[in-house]
Amino acid sequence: MSSLRQTGAAAPPRTRAQAPRQVGTLAAIGAVLGKELRLERRAPQTLVAMAIFSATAFVVFHFALQRDTLEGGLAAGVLWVTLTLAALLGIGRSFVADRDEGGLDGFLLAPVDRTALLAAKVITMLVFLVAIELVAVPLFALLLLGPSPGAGQWLQLAAVLGLADIGIAVIGTLVAAIAVRTRARDLITSILAxxxxxxxxxxxxxxxxxxxxxxxxxxxxxxxxxxxxxxLIFGLLAWALFDYLVED
Amino acid sequence: MPTSKRLYGNHLAILAPLAAGVLVVGLVLAFFQAPIEADQGFSQKIIYIHVPLAITTLLGFVWGGICAVQYLRSGNPRDDLRSYTAIHQSLIFCIGALITGSIWAKASWGTWWVWEEPTLVSFLIVFLLYCTYQPLRFSIEDPERQARYAAVFAVVAGAFIPLNFIAVRLADPLIHPRVLGTADGGLTAGMRPAFYLCTIGALLLFATLCKYEMASKHTRAQLRALRRRFGQDAPARPARTSAPEVPAR
Structure with a gap:
């Protein structure tokens, strides 16, 4: 959750830079974020798919590697391959509903800063990733992890997960915004991300x-x-470039 | 009415022989004048091809990113074409750098591929990333949006290169000789003229090929425009293409 708070804290300076006649960016972020979470709560699609994928991936790794327990580099590799591929599933879905149901057009008609859409999508992706990790990481520890890390190590792992999640969420949102306008959406998402x-x-x-x-x-x-x-670098880049992806 | 010289690429008549001349002189110096390196022997000569290709690749990708920023600011299709040709040609140079790097690895370490070699691994990742540039362009039909999205990609990928190099280099122990900079594995004074000439030659070759590709695209667009003017049934632009839209002059 620490990652979530960090992104939330990064938003206010943008609001101050806006012209006064516009609706507050924070309010817009809140509205879009609320819509995303409500959509996922009413008709769970992405989160369920990501969770099932992660659990299945651990089982697949058990048989493919023919190991009962993993540790060190191998454990880190299995965990991160699983989380990255699960994230790709979420990235692929990120803008689909907005494009198909006209949410993107509706947002563009609203007199709000377009960065709000980026921020809301990044936070949504972060929430999804953290939610998945709350399920997948304990499951990984239960099913595959050999040594049991101490409390301090779990905290550090949470910090690593948080920092990595921010990067995945930012790049994921950027790639999703590019890929949703292409014909071969799923292919482009994977090979780009x-x-x-x-x-x-x-x-x-x-x-x-x-x-x-x-x-x-x-x-x-x-x-x-x-x-x-x-x-930091891709956060700034996404902020600078996102407007060009939702121009029409 | 544009003159034929303007149509078929400016400076191409000067650039092409200059690139060929510098490259030939550089390679002749590299093979006949530069001393044979005591440690690696004759196989070390490949740096006169490999390193200039690698430097040109990276500069080309960065140049593609700069042109993309220019396109996003100006909306001028010509900047998009510059960015496209720079990335296209850099990708070809990148394949050359990867192959020569692999040959060098085989000669000095005995295997075609070494994961401990951060620069080679970084190049592979950058290559895989830029490989998606053409499929991305191809899958967007609207030419204006295609150019805009490709520009966003080029900027992101351009910023990705240094970060990727930092991450990969930190992850692996250093065994690649640093050609410029450090004393270990550096160039001796006798090797420097040949190396610099080869690098300049590779950059000139890159510029020539970019100019040539742009001239060819302009010529084709002009030809299509003329055909349409004389009543032939020629479409303004192929239905789907990954190449940028070229304004007919």
């Missing part, structure tokens, strides 16, 4: 490897720094 997420996967698995090993090793600070740098 995966290479862009490689630095996140490198950073996250390097940072979580010592946490998932037997012992009391902590996450190396430089990998947290790499993840934070990634979040």
């Amino acid at each position: 995966l290479p862009l997420l490689v630095p996140v996967i490198i950073g996250a698995s390097q940072a979580s490897e010592p946490l998932l090993s037997a012992g009391t090793g902590g996450a190396p600070a430089r990998w947290l720094a790499v993840l934070a740098l990634y979040d």
Whole structure:
């Protein structure tokens, strides 16, 4: 949840920069976010699919690797491949309802800053990712993880997950906004998002490897720094570029 | 009425022989004048091809990103064409850099692919990312939106390159000789002229190929416009294409 609060705190400066006649960006973000969460609550699609996918992926990894327990680098790899591919499912769905049901047109007609849509979508994706991880990570610990990490290591893993989630949510929203206007939406989402997420996967698995090993090793600070740098750069880029993706 | 010189690409007549000349002189210096490296022997000569290709690739991708920013600011289709040709040609140079890098790895470390080699791995990731540029363009039909989305992609991918290099380099121990900069594995004074000439040659070759591709696209657009003017049944633009729209002059 720490990741959620960070993004929420980043929004207010944008509001102040807006022209006074516009509806407050925070209000717009709240409205779109509320719509996304209500939609998912009334007709759960994405979250259920992501959860089932993660659980199945762990079973598949058990048989494919022929291991009962994993630790260290292998455990980090399995966890991050599963989470990344589950995130891809969510990314693929992110703008579909808006395009099909005319939500995007409705938003463009409203006199609000378009960055609000980006922020709302990123927060939605973050909420989804955190929700999935609340299910998938304990399940992973139960099914596959060999050593049981201590409380401090769980906290550090939460920090790694949070930093990685911000990056995945930002890139995911950007890619989803690009891909939703293309013909081969699902193909474009996967081939575009995966290479862009490689630095996140490198950073996250390097940072979580010592946490998932037997012992009391902590996450190396430089990998947290790499993840934070990634979040910062692509967060700013997405903010600068998103307007061009929803122009019409 | 545009002159034929303007139509068929400015400076191409100067650029092409210049690129060929610099490349030939650079390679002749590299193979006959530059000293043979004591450690790696003759196989080290591949850096006169591999490293210039790699430098040109990265600069080309970054140039594509800069042109994309320019396009987003100006909306001028010509900037989109510049960005497209830069990325297209860089992708070809990137394949060259990957293949020569692989050959070099085989010669010095005995395997075609080394995961411990951060620069080579970074190149592969960047290559895979830019491979999606053409499919992305192809799957958007509206030419204006295609250009806009491709520009957004080019900017994001351009910013991705340095981040990717940082992440991959931190993840792996260094074994690649740093050609410029560090003393270890650096170029001796005798190798420098050949190396610099080859790099300039590769950049000139890149510029020539970009100009050539743009001239070819302009010519084709002009030809289509003329055909339409003389009543032939020629469509303004192919129904679906990944190439940018070229305004006929």
